[in-house]
Amino acid sequence: MKLYYIPTTRAVRPQWLLEEMGISYELVNVSMEMTKQPEYQKLHPHGKVPVLIDGEVTIFESAAICAYLTDKYPTFRLAPSPDSPHRAYYFQWLFYASVTLEPPVEHFMFDALPHLPEKLLPEKVRFGTSSDESRQWFDRVTQPLREALANNNYLVANQFSTADIVTGGVLLWAEKLGMLATDDPLTQYVNRLIQRPAFVRANERIR
Ligand SMILES: N[C@@H](CCC(=O)N[C@@H](CS)C(=O)NCC(=O)O)C(=O)O
Structure with missing residues (x-):
């Protein structure tokens, strides 16, 4: 699993969550220069962070990444189960x-x-x-x-x-x-x- 980040940005949210879960992940520090490159914009259409690559999934939007990871690893109980009010x-x-x-x-x-x-x-x-x-x-x-x-x-x-x-x-x-x-x-x-x-x-x- 790879998390593309820039320090002190919204990328801290999924990174913090990964640390809460103790999942191993690789961090890729994105430079401002890199955000403008077409290669990077294939990962994030607006050239922003965070982006998470997890196998065949490439996802952007910090809250969506957090929701995705939380559902993928329900044993960490970081969200109420779907049948709970x-x-x-x-x-x-x-x-x-x-x-x-x-x-x-x-x-x-x-x-x-x-x-x-x-x-x-x-x-x-x-x-x-x-x-x-x-x-x-x-x-x-x-x-x-x-x-x-x-x-x-x-x-x-x-x-x-x-x-x-x-x-x-x-x-x-x-x-x-x-x-x-x-x-x-x-x-x-x-x-x-x-x-x-x-x-x-x-x-x-x-x-
Ligand atoms: N709504 C998006 C916002 C993403 C966003 O604006 N990221 C900023 C950092 S907090 C960014 O990548 N800025 C660098 C740039 O625009 O080059 C999210 O929550 O992921």
Whole structure:
């Protein structure tokens, strides 16, 4: 199994998951130059990371890779089984993280880091949303997350799952950008997640 990655990107999500499962995998460090090559764009049509190659499967989109691996190795119990009602909430948080939570964080980053290259931050979106607007947007969309975590350590049935990896991955990014105060319960959630030995191992491997 091969995971194509760039350090400190969304690629950390599937890598962290692989470490949680203790599956052996090869890491391929993708340079910015490589993302522009037609050979690489056969793996990822937009020249992005992560990409996972697993036998005959070549898959992109970090949340989809995580869902794929979780289902492929059910013995690690990182998702509720398909006949459990908790499965519905597992899907809810997986999609929420990618579709609802990530956009305000990404827009905040665009405003905070205006010198990113055109490929990462196209001119059209560069001046789209101010950091104040992104922060208000973030506050609105994190409301259900705050409620779900008010009396729980983890999102689904209060047990660690792949939904925490994907959601935590987005929040980690928000925290690094300064969108979360140190006493914010979401910071405490992030801190709980990043203390996991698998997360620590994932980061050590790319150092
Ligand atoms: N929705 C995609 C986004 C992929 C994405 O934008 N990856 C960024 C890193 S976080 C990337 O590869 N940037 C390098 C580039 O565009 O050259 C996912 O979750 O996998």
